[in-house]
Amino acid sequence: MFGRATLWNNSEQTKRKQLHNTIEDMKGKIRVYVRLRPLSQSEVDRGCAEACFKEGKVTVGVESENPSQRKSWDFDQVFAGANEENTQVRR
Numbered sequence: 001m002f003g004r005a006t007l008w009n010n011s012e013q014t015k016r017k018q019l020h021n022t023i024e025d026m027k028g029k030i031r032v033y034v035r036l037r038p039l040s041q042s043e044v045d046r047g048c049a050e051a052c053f054k055e056g057k058v059t060v061g062v063e064s065e066n067p068s069q070r071k072s073w074d075f076d077q078v079f080a081g082a083n084e085e086n087t088q089v090r091r
Contacts, residue, residue, distance in 0.1 A: 034060055036080040054080035 024031070036052050055061045061072040 031076040033077045033079070034075045036060065036078065054078050 039048055051063045053061050058074050059072050060078055064070050
């Protein structure tokens with residue numbers, strides 16, 4: 001039962017995204033995509049920690065030494081880490 005609902009939901013989301021993108025193209029909107037790269041081996045060896053992280057499909061969070069100063073930004077799409085390196089952007 002949930003499998004069909006999920007397939008229908010994904011199909012509807014895809015159609016909705018295509019329609020949204022068509023409308024945005026007609027308006028001339030600029031889209032902004034961001035990729036959060038993983039730490040390099042030299043950064044890991046130096047003990048560096050990741051300061052940016054993916055909070056959802058469209059949100060990036062940035063850590064601060066003071067937790068009350070943590071910030072987040074929204075983009076059209078966020079790609080994070082090596083798992084998404086080969087992902088293509090679909091309009």
